[in-house]
Amino acid sequence: MKSVLEVLQSTSAYFAKAGVESPRLNIEHLLAHVLGKSKRMDLYLEFDRPLSERELGPLRDLVRRRAQGEPLQHLLGTVEFLGRTFRSDPRALIPRPETELLAEKILSRFPQPPARVLDVGTGSGILALTLAAQWPEAEVHAVDISESALALAKENALALNLESRVSFHQGSLLEPVTGVFQCLVANLPYVPAGEIAALSREVQRDPVLALDGGPDGTDLIRPLLLSARVHLQGLLALEIGHAQSAPLAVALAEAGYREISQESDYNNRNRFLFAVYG
Template identity: 40%
Template sequence: MKLAAALNRSRAILAQNAIEDAPLEAELLLRHTLNINRTQLYLDLEHELSPQDEKAFGELVERRLGGEPTAYITRHREFYGLDFYVNPHTLIPRPESELLVETALRLAQDRPSTIADIGTGCGAIAVSLALELPGAKIYAIDISAAALEVAAINCQRHGVAGRVQLLQGDMLEPIAEPVDLIVANLPYVQRAEIAPDNFEPLIALDGGAGGTESIARLCHQARSKLADGGSMLLEIGQGQSESITGLLDSLFPNGA
């Protein structure tokens, strides 16, 4: 079977099974099978797949049909134009979280900053900020030791291991000094809404009964850890802005 036929067939199969972005996901799985980049794939579309590669590719497609995310199958995820290693110990970075990076850069560009990335997971936000803000001091904190191992790999991969301090602990508790900017993508899914067959770590998704338990706890911790004039950026779920805004207004009556 030629690469073009294998690609088209897998795209159709994934689409028929309601896999979002089926064309892209099929491409990523085929590139991973052959260990080639996108340019090589499209230059080689008329080449024949070996029987071994055809079998391996089919097995990857079956794993995707079984619900396993492509990022976990390939161990790669692009975020903010960078390639990150991911595995089932970390949440898969979402494109919408890039807004946290973009907003943080606007806030931090005018002065040297101490930044805390809370719930760092694979380290995507911390690494992205470190590359854009060479003068910043960055903490990347997670309660999961396994997640921090993944973050360490990504810090090393992108050359910022000496500038991002990885800390294990409950949100801001491991930090002794005030921080100028807190960036957090914490669990915000209501416990009852988490699918039982979800492949991502429960600790990275479960926001408690109302979905805001972790975020609320961070807001309380921030009262004693956020520097004067500092800012906090939170990614929250749909329908949670009113309750979180009310909490922040009560904790920071003069603004933050």
Template identity: 35%
Template sequence: MSAAQGKNSIAEQLAFAKEQLKDSDSAATDSRLLMCQVLQCNTVYLMTWPEKPLDAAQLRAFEHLVEKRKQGHPVAYLLGYRDFWSLRLQVSPATLIPRPETELLVETALDLPLNNEANVLDLGTGTGAIALALASEKPDWQVAGIDKNADAVALAKQNGQANKLPHVRFTQSDWFSNLSAASFDLIVSNPPYVEQSSVYLQQGDVRFEPASALTSGEDGLDDIRFIIPNAIEYLAPNAWLVFEHGHLQAQGVQALLRENSFEQVRSVSDLNGHPRVTLGCYKA
């Protein structure tokens, strides 16, 4: 259905897109987001002017985006951004797309008893989502983010500038390999934690995301297994280490923390009751 058939109003094209994307549980939302991208408007505009026609260029652009989405391409990559916390973050295929469930990690970190000028590190920062969210809430914290992917680091820096948080420092480092000596009061990480044979990798958006940012060995815990003992060297006394992980991995992560002398080890559950964040305090 296209302009040649006269079906070129906003409402008619949204209905067309919703039908094309009917296999998705977010067809209506995706259609509106893609339309707003083409028209450079907000969703209120779509509801206010449903009969407004698209011109030929807009129609082609919209149909192209709908076809891409139908093939499975993530909406965030098609839009070029994803909203996270109170921020709008640029995204690219070089990084994972920030997900709402990661806000639980941010909330957990913000609830910790840290001083007003805490030194904080985000391991595997990607778009910079966690580091920037923390810095937006705690402007006196000294926040840094590292990632082994140079493109991710560049993107995180852009997001810091765009969200008026240029003081957050982003550098390239494969975990701790390029990290200068520092003493952090808090280290947070949303590391790769998907089992390398997981069927999840063949579903939805993750098919288009970098596998290196998703998988971590047979049980998904290889990176966490590496991070915990190596993080100790960079933690101040009474500092915290906080991870996001899969909903079946809490016991494994807790055990790894306790094996490395962390105390006050506990997990935090999401709104569905699944433990998704685990943390511990290193007394040193």
């Protein structure tokens, strides 16, 4: 029988050969998942524990799928986002750590919660649901064009007991919403179409509808910042590709927004735009 440590070591080597990034971290997460441990660090207390065939069977399947490029988050079925657990599967983009930074930046800009909040392109619902949880008095709306992404977002709302706090709407950009919002957040597709084929095999498992931003990546963001003016009296917060920061800041100024700021992600690249309208 193989021990926990032996499985971690042999699978790390296998993952490294198969081109899996952070091989040791990946097998630690998968093994902790199969053993029902809430924290992978718990494995460190059980390095000598022998693993039974009943445990190794499901692990082998997950290891094979990970080596073939299935994202870790899809195999685990969940992802952590600002301290909450969200379901994650191929119906919507896997939430990224940068988007946690966006949520933190938005929260820090409102000493008092805004009355109405809108998340455009909600995907798995992480932004709308995080803001709803942090701002219990706010009325939160979320839009996505994808029916399957919205189904996942609604499952996440139920799992977090936030289903009465967020109204989900299917449609394009601002078409399905009415009224005025004091906070409008959007992490819309921003990958230039020609760059999608070069993305990692894991990112290619995200829905193309969540990635494809047209020729220069701004096909959805530019119309959003124009149409948002009808619905916004407050903060617009955008996650964007770093090459788009400067041209979109110009577009915001031309559209009459003020207090425009370009802000950076963990890699010091400008990935967020904030602006005020109304």
